[in-house]
Amino acid sequence: MINKIVGSFDEAIADMVDGSTLLVGGFAGAGECPSYLIGAVARKGVKDLTFVGNVGGWGPNLMEVVRERMAVILTIPEDFYDPGMLVGRGQVKKGIVTYPAAPGRFFTPMEWGIMQGEIELELMGQGTLCERIRAGKGGIAAFYTPVGVGTVVAEGKEVREFNGRKYLLEHALRGDFSLIRAHKADRYGNLVYWGTMRTFNPVMAGASTVTVAEVDEVVELGELDPECVVTPGVYVDRVVVRPKEPKPWEEAM
């Protein structure tokens, strides 16, 4: 019988080791981020991680500032544990991201790490990052994109002309773990999302040795309309359900 549902977040990442490359889904907000999986990685304490994702994250201190500033339009839930927590705890040695820095006069944990020389940064735009991941999951070794020619991201990369336009050679990117967030799953690992939760999450599914999905709800086989499944279960190895009520990340779960 195929059953990808696992009982706890800790169990879902139990085989993660120091030096792993993590692909972490979401944009920058609570609604798309695999918060409880991030909490489990923090509890496990694995180090020297390469973090791949859109943002380097706020971390708990800056999160309070963001929470306060956003309060007039959006309530940020108390159980939003973002990638900045892992960076702030010294677990990350390299970031492959599009948005490492905070706007204005603030500094993110990743930004501090880069400035201190403790974290290596590979900066690129979102389109290139997600296409590198898509290539990695889909068996494409590398591809040419017009984006970035003549800028900082082109340093050391092959430039080739097609039909009179210059393109950069970009290589596929794969991870050891993809940690993603979805709305509903069945025991085959089929996933559907909610709203803008599709940011980076579906593209990262299947782009690592192990893909773990953190979901709001598990449903019986057959309940997900096959016309509406976004991520077929073949890409997903483990599924964990989020708690109904917010829980502190420090608690084993």
Added chain:
Amino acid sequence: MPGERLDEQVMALRAAKEFQDGMIINLGVGIPTYCSNFVPPEREVLFHSENGVIGFGPIIDDPDVADNRMINAGGQPISKKPGMALMDHAESFCIIRGGHVDITVLGSLQVSEKGDLANYMIPGKQVGNLGGGQDLAFCSKKVIALMIHTTKEGGPKIVKECTEPITAPECVDQIITDIAVIEVTPEGLVLREVAPGWTAEEVQALTEARLIVPPDLQEMTLL
């Protein structure tokens, strides 16, 4: 004595005049987000946000109604609208990279006379954010830089060569500021419109790059 500078809302209103019926528009963070408030009702345009949504409705300003799982690329909660479509991030960037976005409106720190855009590294910072802006600047059919004409200190932002690191070379088609509308052409920057009360000479005095002043220079009209 030059005229007054336009405020951010009026700048956004001027930029929104460029949106034609049926267009796909992407708005960057900051002043560009206000453009969505100024689309005339007879024009149907679809706003795309690179985190994976197209055709969304107005930004929600009530935290009791807002949903963390329905946001734009600026992190603001958005409302659903009939005809809206959600998509995977890779699909969202196929829309961008494939040239399906008609107009992108971006804030900018500097624009050069060739249309080079510098907007990813805040001066004084050591680490910059490319986000989705680089793909949008490289691949949109038309790129509008919507920005205050000068720095906080009064220095020029429309320059001969960018001194800040560039996001994309030769990508800006039009610069809309609080005092002027400028078109980027192969011959150089052409001053198309000045804000009410401003002369071409007064705009040139605040611009490092040379402005070509055509005989049909207009005063900016907003409606």
